[in-house]
Amino acid sequence: MxxxxxxxxxxxxxxxxxxxxxxxxxxxxxxxxxxxxxxxxxxxxxxxxxxxxxxxxxxxxxxMVVSLRKSLKLRQAMLERDATTARAESIARHDALTGLANRRLFLEAVEARRRATGAEPSSAVLLVDLDRFKPVNDLYGHAAGNAVLCAVAERLAGLLPARGVAARIGGDEFALVVPLEGGSEALARLAQAMIGSIAAPILWNDNALKVGATIGIALITHDDADAEVALHAADLAMYQGKKDGRGNYRVFKSAMDVELKARAQLESELRAAIMNGEIEPFYQPVVSLPERTLIGVEVLARWRHPTRGLLAPARFITIAEETGLIADLSYRLLRQACRDARDWPVHLQIALNISPQQFQDAGLSERILAILNETGLAPNRLEVEITETALVQDLEAARTTLTSLQNLGVRIALDDFGTGYSSLYHLRELKFDKLKIDRSYVDTITMSDERAKLVDAIIKLSASLGLVTTAEGIETDASLDWLSTQGCDFGQGYLFGAPMPKSEIDTLVSIDPAVIKARLAA
Incomplete structure (x- = not known):
């Protein structure tokens, strides 16, 4: 041819x-x-x-005219070829959606700054990770997500200092390399301006889309092996900002690298622990008030680590949520708890907290039903606890899941009530069976009149809606007496017993109810 x-x-x-x-x-x-x-x-x-x-x-x-015409046509073809090559090169080095530099061009820019750096750093990398971007994508679709990305790119470009480079280096990750002019204070002002700009609503199809940003900052030094090192350092700083609550900025420190390696090690061990059954359910008694009669237990995870000892959920649940391990962990705990509860008196219930990530799973109710059928536990003996975080992400999906669970006979409790920003709205829109008053209120009800009034209001609100209430974190007789007087239905806390393994809870539920009551009151 x-x-x-x-x-x-x-x-x-x-x-x-x-x-x-x-x-x-x-x-x-x-x-x-x-x-x-x-x-x-x-x-x-x-x-x-x-x-x-x-x-x-x-x-x-x-x-001669023929030769001249041929030369002109050849020249035109060469110019077109050069233009096509330039366009292809530009496409290969820029993000197609936002028009910003892509990861390849960004790393080239960082590498050029690294090579030009002397004894003192002269440039910095800022890594920007969007907060709450996934809910926008899930709720409004990819078109809305693309609109957000383009708006963020435009805002970052508008804040970019002279001789700076802005890039989109991942799905919802952006990065800037900027000259270090004005010192750390100028970097801080730039980071704060970026956070504020990105947080402003983005109008799309008559909707105000809102996202946030967490920023990691790292100085480019001549000692860095390559551009990836500086970007990795900024990523570590950004991760620290996420841990500290999002919507902020953090500057890289060498200790962050040590912490990240320790976390990576713990994550690896957690994966193995879930597979090997090293994480087991512990059970904390829940009693009726004021009688102190045992009515059920809350299922809490404990990790029997081979070298670190018995670890509480605070040490590993967040990692499980961030790495997507939480679903497997929760279902394993639920399965074991259902098996354990089969041998207890039939009036005792078990309560298990479901993470916000799990609540976004459309097949949650089917998974729970499968476990109930497998273990033979009656659905009315199971209580699922959810936090308002799960509801905020997608209210309609939450409504569907709640209805499905309740149709099975499973009870639903709204956990940590009073800590969210829209509790009353959710009580109006969704149907719950129980409210759990957060321990932060219960701890101070006998020391703060304001807290006592709030807890009293929650109890009365719950009663007016036909719901029962459980107070968490009861540790003193004074708190117990006050809650009982105000009409709180149930309570749990160290006053009645700490979370205990299967062997101890089996012993507790096997004795005479009167003895149980006396023991819980002791």
Whole structure:
């Protein structure tokens, strides 16, 4: 095919040349017939030149025109090729959606700054990770997500200092490399301006989309092995900002690298622990008030680590949520708890907290039903606890899941009530069976009149809605007496017993109810 195309191109050139030659000859004949070239004819006669020679000159001129035309076309083809190459290179080095530099171009820019850096850092990398971007994508669709990304890119470009480079390096991750002019204070002002700008609502199809940003900052030093090192340092700082509550900025410190390695080690151990059954359910008694009669237990995770000892949930639940291990962990705990509860008196319930990530799973109710069927535990003996965080992400999905669970006979409790920003709205929109008053209120009800009034209001609100209440974290008789007087239905806390393994809870539930009551009151 290549040879054929080449031959066709040669025939085209020959055709062009013959046409120009014929045009030249025709012009010469017409000009000679009508004496247009009279002066030229006189010159030919005066110098004894033949018409054939002049015809040859005309034909030579025609060939020169052919060559010139060919050169111009070749020049145009070369320019088009260069433009196409430049466009392809630009596409390969820029993000197609936002128009910012991509990861490849950004790393080249960082590497150039690293090589130019002397004893003191002269540039810095800022890594920007969007907060609450996934809910926007899930709730409004990818078109809305793309609109957010483009708006963020435009805002970052507007804040970019001279000689800076802005890039989109991942799904919802952006990065900037900026000159270190004005010192750390200028970097801090830039980071704060970026956080504030990104937090402003983004209008899309009559919706105000809101996201946030957490920023990690790292100085580029000549000691860095390559550009990836500086970017990794900024990533560590950004991760620290996420841990500290999001919507902030953090500057890289060497201790962050040590902490990240320790976390990575713990994450690896956690994966193995879940598979090997090292994480087991512990059970904390829940009693009726004021009688202190045992009515059920809350299931709490404990990790029997081979070297670190018995670990509380605060040491590993957050990691499980961030790494997507929480679902597997929760279902394993629920399965074991259901098996344990089969041997207890049938009036005892078990309560298990479901993470916000699990609550976004449309198949949650089917998974729970499968476990109940597998273990033989009656659905009305299970209580699922959820926090308001799960509801904020997608209210309609939460409504569907809650309805499905309740149709199975499972009870639903709103956990940590009073700590969210829209509790009353959720009580109005969704149907719950129980409210759990957060321990932060219970701890101080006997020491703070304001807290006592709030807890009293929650108890009365719950009763008016036909819900029961459980107070968490009861540790003193004074708190117990006050809650009982105000009409709180149930309580749990160290006053009645700490979370205990299966062997201890089995012993507790196997004795006479009167003895249990006396023991819980002791």
């Amino acid at each position: 290549a040879e054929k195309r080449g031959g066709s191109w040669g025939e085209g050139e020959l055709y062009d040349a013959l046409c120009l030659l014929m045009i030249g000859v025709c012009c010469w004949i017409i000009g000679a017939q009508f004496h247009v070239f009279a002066a030229l004819h006189g010159f030919i006669l005066a110098h004894d030149l033949s018409n054939q020679l002049m015809l040859g000159l005309v034909m030579g001129f025609a060939m």
